[in-house]
Amino acid sequence: MDAVSDNFDVFLDGFWGTIVLTFWSALGAMVFGTVLAAMRVSPSIALRGAATGYVNLVRNTPLTLVMFFTAFGLPILQIKFDASSNTQFRIYAIMALVAYTSCFVCEVIRSGIQTIPIGQAEAARSIGLTFSSSLRYVILPQALRSVIPPLGSVLIALTKNTSIASAFNNRELISAMRQTIENRGDAVLWILIATALAYMVITLPMGYLVGVLERKVAIVR
Structure with missing residues (x-):
């Protein structure tokens, strides 16, 4: 365990990076996913077609490929931000996570909308x-209250998906794990265990809060 304690600052930096990526990506995915869900149930054929095409395209594309596009494709298209290199790559990673996760948020919310009796809309x-x-x-x-558990699962999956951002110059738990292994290759097992526990510190409270929220706003049928 001394390999972890000696590199605690590295792990703390990676832990904070994962939280930042998760928070902003979750916020963006919830907003964009809700917009996509509204478009998918819209009476406008154009809006429905655009949202359906986007969701089917991005949802069936590997997240790594989406990250490649944002990290390397957007600069080619001259879509840049007035920020440091590290902040720039973090913004690109958040954009990729939002673009990808919003598709799943959209489908969850759309399924919740479909559970609402048609008489409500009429x-x-x-x-x-x-x-x-x-x-x-x-x-x-009403729809959001009925889909809290699957939304929670999507956001927990998002937390774990942030690990892919380490391959695109982002500081988070996996990059911290790799750096620590490079420094202390004799304690790989303990480093892997510490990384897994760090993810659990984030995801287990999220699961608990989702359960509490589900019971608090449950719809009595």
């Missing part, structure tokens, strides 16, 4: 609400 229209208003005030609040 009642909303009968009192003069537009599609966007009925979605915002009637459909989405």
Whole structure:
């Protein structure tokens, strides 16, 4: 265990990097995924087609390939940010994680929308609400309450997917693990165990909070 304690600052830096990537990617994926879900149930054929095409394309593309595009393709397209190199790569990683994870968020929310009785939408229209208003005030609040567990699973998977960002010049747990192994190759097993425990420190509280939230907002049928 001394290999871990001697490199605790490296692990702490990687742990914080994973939390930052997870937080901003989860926030972006929830927002963009909700927009995609609204487009997929929209009465507009163009919006439905665009959202369906995007989800089917990105969801069936490996996340590593999506990261390659954001890290190396966006600079070629002159899409850059006025930031340091490390911050630039972190933004690219977050963009890739948002683009990928939002597809799964979209499908989860869309499945929740489909559980809402059609009479709810008809009642909303009968009192003069537009599609966007009925979605915002009637459909989405109920749909989100019914899909908290699968949304939690998507966000936990996102946390583990941040490990791919280490291959694109990002400081997070896997990059910290690799650096520590390079310094202390005689303690690989302990380093791997410490890395797994660090991920559990993030994901287990997330699972607990999802369970608490599910019970708090559960819909009585």
